[in-house]
Amino acid sequence: MSDMSDMSMEETTTQAPLKTSKTGITDMTHTTATSNYPATGDLAPHPTGADNEVLLTGVLIYGEGEPTDVLIRDGVIAEIGADLSSKLSDGGETIDLNGQVLLPGLVDMHVHLREPGREDTETIATGSAAAAQGGFTAVFTMANTAPVMDNPSIAETVWFKGQHTNLCDVHPVGSISKGLRGEELTEFGMMADSDAKVRMFSDDGKCVADPRLMRRAIEYSKGMDVLLAQHCEEPRLTETAVAHEGDTAARLGLSGWPRVAEESIVARDAIMARDYGGRLHICHASTEGTVSLLKWAKEQNIPLSAEVTPHHLLLTDERLETYDGVNRVNPPLREQRDVDALRQALIDGIIDCVATDHAPHGSEEKCCEFDKARPGMLGLETSLALIAQIFVLNGDQDWRFVARVMSERPAEIVKLPGHGRPIAVGEPANLCAVDTNAQWIARGEEMASKSRNTPYEGMDMPVKVTTTLLRGKVTCRDGQAQTSTTAGA
Numbered sequence: 001m002s003d004m005s006d007m008s009m010e011e012t013t014t015q016a017p018l019k020t021s022k023t024g025i026t027d028m029t030h031t032t033a034t035s036n037y038p039a040t041g042d043l044a045p046h047p048t049g050a051d052n053e054v055l056l057t058g059v060l061i062y063g064e065g066e067p068t069d070v071l072i073r074d075g076v077i078a079e080i081g082a083d084l085s086s087k088l089s090d091g092g093e094t095i096d097l098n099g100q101v102l103l104p105g106l107v108d109m110h111v112h113l114r115e116p117g118r119e120d121t122e123t124i125a126t127g128s129a130a131a132a133q134g135g136f137t138a139v140f141t142m143a144n145t146a147p148v149m150d151n152p153s154i155a156e157t158v159w160f161k162g163q164h165t166n167l168c169d170v171h172p173v174g175s176i177s178k179g180l181r182g183e184e185l186t187e188f189g190m191m192a193d194s195d196a197k198v199r200m201f202s203d204d205g206k207c208v209a210d211p212r213l214m215r216r217a218i219e220y221s222k223g224m225d226v227l228l229a230q231h232c233e234e235p236r237l238t239e240t241a242v243a244h245e246g247d248t249a250a251r252l253g254l255s256g257w258p259r260v261a262e263e264s265i266v267a268r269d270a271i272m273a274r275d276y277g278g279r280l281h282i283c284h285a286s287t288e289g290t291v292s293l294l295k296w297a298k299e300q301n302i303p304l305s306a307e308v309t310p311h312h313l314l315l316t317d318e319r320l321e322t323y324d325g326v327n328r329v330n331p332p333l334r335e336q337r338d339v340d341a342l343r344q345a346l347i348d349g350i351i352d353c354v355a356t357d358h359a360p361h362g363s364e365e366k367c368c369e370f371d372k373a374r375p376g377m378l379g380l381e382t383s384l385a386l387i388a389q390i391f392v393l394n395g396d397q398d399w400r401f402v403a404r405v406m407s408e409r410p411a412e413i414v415k416l417p418g419h420g421r422p423i424a425v426g427e428p429a430n431l432c433a434v435d436t437n438a439q440w441i442a443r444g445e446e447m448a449s450k451s452r453n454t455p456y457e458g459m460d461m462p463v464k465v466t467t468t469l470l471r472g473k474v475t476c477r478d479g480q481a482q483t484s485t486t487a488g489a
């Protein structure tokens with residue numbers, strides 16, 4: 001989402017990939033072979049670095065059945081059953097999750113962790129902590145960094161920093177065009193073959209508007225079986241636009257971003273996917289018309305997937321009445337009929353999954369005139385509570401639905417092994433636990449993110465992620481990310 005057009009876009013970087021360090025980071029790369037995990041694809045497993053045992057007691061798996069225990073050994077679910085405490089070795093850890101809902105670790109296909117370039121607003125470390133507190137075990141961080149993530153060197157730097165932080169798998173997204181300029185394709189193959197194993201490419205923040213370049217990208221991507229994620233925004237229709245084009249923007253005197261700017265690109269790319277194949281993904285679907293186009297594409301068996309953000313599922317442009325820059329986002333908050341269509345589309349599988357588009361910004365970029373505010377909102381730490389509120393707590397959908405749209409489907413779309421897996425013996429212990437009796441109030445100041453731009457400030461959150469495990473390692477405990485200081489490690 002957020003454009004970074006005012007930032008320098010030099011393609012050179014002075015940062016060397018961390019893989020050359022002697023800190024043991026190389027031992028955590030994809031290429032390290034271990035035999036602890038079931039074969040789940042070309043991405044080799046990552047060892048946890050500890051032959052630990054953790055016993056989760058009294059969980060409701062997918063929120064179903066009777067409370068049960070889950071024993072995790074060496075990063076893998078070893079046993080599921082009643083009262084497994086006698087099976088726990090000396091030195092193993094018990095986490096009492098009395099009646100909490102156990103879900104697969106969440107997967108977010110769309111975040112902006114701002115490193116390299118804007119470490120004042122977020123870093124791989126703070127973004128990973130926010131992810132762990134939100135229940136995520138894998139995130140994909142977009143390429144609109146400074147310099148742009150358009151080469152293997154930067155992608156590997158991000159990947160190794162994520163592994164070094166070890167709170168969440170941080171997968172770099174390579175840009176489709178060099179420097180996000182929309183003119184020349186990047187070397188997909190070199191990034192896909194790098195240690196970062198880049199498996200998704202996107203110019204997000206900008207649309208690949210040139211149809212000829214998009215066609216070339218699709219044809220090029222097919223040989224490597226990588227995913228292309230499109231930020232659908234016909235730029236000629238959104239010049240100067242800051243808000244959804246409708247009654248609210250007209251009344252408030254804000255320049256309008258029409259639905260057709262999104263839908264025209266969704267339609268074009270759906271037809272391209274029909275004729276040229278490839279694997280295309282629509283970022284942050286925001287309109288009723290986009291839902292109709294996606295429905296048509298699915299009916300034609302066109303290989304096109306789509307995501308929707310929590311804010312587009314909850315908020316409307318009526319929020320703009322206050323002119324508070326925190327509500328500026330791209331694509332903009334739309335109208336209730338769009339919200340209703342997006343919700344139904346997610347339930348029906350027309351939209352595949354939820355992605356947060358977590359977009360940290362500094363206060364000086366948000367506390368200003370609305371049309372000068374940078375577009376984007378925090379999302380990682382509030383998304384599960386909001387999806388639960390919109391779909392589950394009213395009895396409409398169950399926790400299996402949440403597992404599907406926030407873990408299983410995104411992992412499938414990106415072809416990410418080891419995540420979005422069933423909660424079953426022998427599977428990697430990428431898990432999160434949700435306390436459905438723990439209300440909390442969203443406060444930007446209390447978030448693990450380095451930025452504060454949450455549109456949910458002061459809002460009651462009905463459920464809380466208490467515990468997250470990444471291959472058996474506890475990354476969030478009692479709602480707190482286990483950073484090196486909190487973990488005492």
Ligand SMILES: [Zn+2]
Binds near residue numbers: 002205284331
């Ligand atoms: Zn975007």
